[in-house]
Amino acid sequence: MFQLGKTIVSEDLLEKEFVCNLSACKGICCIEGDAGAPLSIEETKTLDEIYPKVKPFLRQEGVEAIEKQGKWISNDFNELETPLINGAECAYVTFDDKGTALCGIEEAYNQNIINWKKPVSCHLYPVRIQEYSEFSAVNYHHWEICSDACSLGKELKVPVYKFLKEALTRRFGQDWYDELVKIAEQRIK
Known part of the structure; x- marks a missing residue:
């Protein structure tokens, strides 16, 4: 240190x-685990703001999870994170035609719909x-x-x-x- x-x-x-190898792992880090992506308070405000623009990029299961739980949640330790679909993948996850997990937020960013790439915790992984x-x-x-x-x-x-x-x-x-x-x-x- x-x-x-x-x-x-x-x-x-x-x-x-x-070096991320999406062709090999298929983005499993967005699917595995027992919690959503960690968020800052500022990022929760951003999610609240951009959600209407991101929603068209999401799967129906993700939209349903977000509308039921919220655009972000607070866990048992009062930490902020993205909601999950049935306790599994992140609600913002989408899949390409090869079954690779992608981020709906990042997809909206890549198409210049929003100017926020994704939660920094995801970007930093x-x-x-x-x-x-x-x-x-x-x-x-x-x-x-x-x-x-x-x-x-x-x-x-x-x-x-x-x-x-x-x-x-x-x-x-x-x-x-x-x-x-x-x-x-x-x-x-």
Whole structure:
């Protein structure tokens, strides 16, 4: 672990390799697990605002889950997250003709309908952020379902921080990311 501004960063971001391999995993991270995508308070406001524009991109099951539970929910620990369909996949999940899970929010973004790509927690995966009063912990989350992404990252020699350049910059800013790159380059020397 090392400190970067008001973050404590796991060295795994520099040492582990990762490149999403949707053709292999079919987006199972949006389907597996026991909770929706973590959200910030600001993101819940964004979901409330953009939902009418995203709704046409969603499956009927997703729309029904959202209309029953809400555009976002608060779990038993008072953490905010996206709702699930029958306790399984995220309500915002869609599927392409090959059965690959996609994000309905991101589909609306890709078609320039909205200007918000998706929840930052989704964009950052496999990195998870834990907020504390004085700092944010930035950790690599190893999940067996992402073994194909780890293999592809190793094959292409892409460390986690490089794969997540856009997402890390979105979350922490360009200056933070530039400092992270400097730290990574110093450790290589």
